[in-house]
Amino acid sequence: MPVRQLADAVERVAPRDRRVWEGRLPVAGAGGIAVKVSPVRARQLWMVVGMWDRAVRSERLRGRRIRSAAALFGRSVLEVFWDLAQAGELRALEPGPGRERALPTATLRIVRDCLGIMAGLVKPADGAVRLPSVEQPEPKATVRAEVLGEVYRGLVDLAGAGPLERDGTALSYEDRTRLLAMVCVVLDAAPRSGELAALRLGDLTAGERAVGLRRRQQKAPPNRAEEIAALAEVRPSSVRAVLWGRRHQVSEAVYQRIAAARAELEPLPEVEWYALRPGTQVALRRWLAVRERLVEPIQGGRSALWVTLVPTKAGPPGVTLRPQGLTQAFARGMTALNWVMAGQYGWEPMPTRMEQLRRAITVSPVPAEVVGK
Incomplete structure (x- = not known):
């Protein structure tokens, strides 16, 4: 019951x-x-x-x-x-x-x-519930910033090499072309995997000079919490508790001050634009040429930037690549890159989780008018 x-x-x-x-x-x-x-x-x-x-x-x-x-x-x-x-x-x-x-x-x-x-x-609206606590796991180590250039150069070489196959993992030309374009966008805009998977062709400006990301703002960036805290004259931890759905951790008076400060600040942009370097532009154009061949025979999946390369449960090649498929493609690519680069001077094995690469990158959006949006 x-x-x-x-x-x-x-x-x-x-x-x-x-x-x-x-x-x-x-x-x-x-x-x-x-x-x-x-x-x-x-x-x-x-x-x-x-x-x-x-x-x-x-x-x-x-x-x-x-x-x-x-x-x-x-x-x-x-x-x-x-x-x-x-x-x-x-x-x-x-x-x-x-x-x-x-x-x-x-x-x-x-x-x-x-x-x-x-x-x-x-529960009734006034019924307090004491939820169990869960320890915050330590974030996995990120890639050192000075190695990021080697990652890019290694992927460029990987994209131009012949088909790779080892230990049951194979990377076709299409796979390597898509991987290079993906990682270039990560290096220039630092999207989360879900944000990267959600990109559409319309999120690229003419000439692939910039990309627009729809940031997941449900937890708000750290600087936003600090801005609200300064305006409301409360601790940032109190602001984060409210923004993250733990209103019961603060008093009603503190909550009202936070709500008022939040309303006073300018809203976060729906889309943030990031300039893309020339190498990223070239990588995206190569991928777009491959993508066009993949989507041409089918009716669906034409708006997604990233599409599948082989038949899957979702359908034939050329349908929208889901976040899980994207992270799997990244893991395969990093595994292959580690094979190719193993033993080379200065190379450090790359993590196979995109998050560890993303957190090593510091990026700043550009004003929409700069990219013509």
Whole structure:
């Protein structure tokens, strides 16, 4: 019964029936602003509903008299749920051989975020919920800034080399051309993988001289939090708590000061423009020529900048490349680059995660009028 009530609440904000998806209700987002959940968050919410179903049927909660969905978020029940979740006892599937049963920190953070959303759906507006804490993982080491030039030169050589194949991984000419263009954009604009995957042809200016990124502003850049803090005369940590959806951590008076300061500042731009270096322009033109051949036989996928090279579950070559495919392509490319450059003087093995490369880069947007937008 309580899990059924919880599922009904989740259904309203993350309906499983895609025919009614556009009519889904919003949830409270950063700063209390109403937002609609993404497809990824919807899948995560349903994952946690399944975890609750397994939790209430577990030995530790089976005898409890839990009469409503709101009661699931009582302190004693939530503590049991979290203990079981941390230990991996609420997994839908057993982990593969050699993998730990306990949930990794990244997954626990997702579960905690979903619990916060769910509590807001079923608890009274004035009902405080003490969510479990999750340690902030140390960020992985970034690429040293002085090595970035070597990365670019190595990828240029890689793009011009013959087909590469080793240990079951192969990079075609098309793969190498797309990889070089992708990494060049990362080096010039430092997009996140989701922002890079979302690029469309219209996000490039004439001559590929600049690229426009739609930054994910839900957590706001650090300088924005500091600007608000200075204007409101509060600590930046209080501002971040409000911007990141943890309003309960500050008093009402502090929240009102933050809200007023935020409203007074100029809004963040919807699109940020970044100038592209001549080498990036050339890499993009080469990729656009390859892309044109790929999309020519099909009707869909014509607006996406990055498209698939081979048939996938999504369709034939030339359809939009999803973020997961993009990160996989980057990992293959960095693995191949490490093969080619291994043993060369001054070379350091590159990470296969795009985030570690992105965080090593400092970029500044240019005014829209400079690029003619």
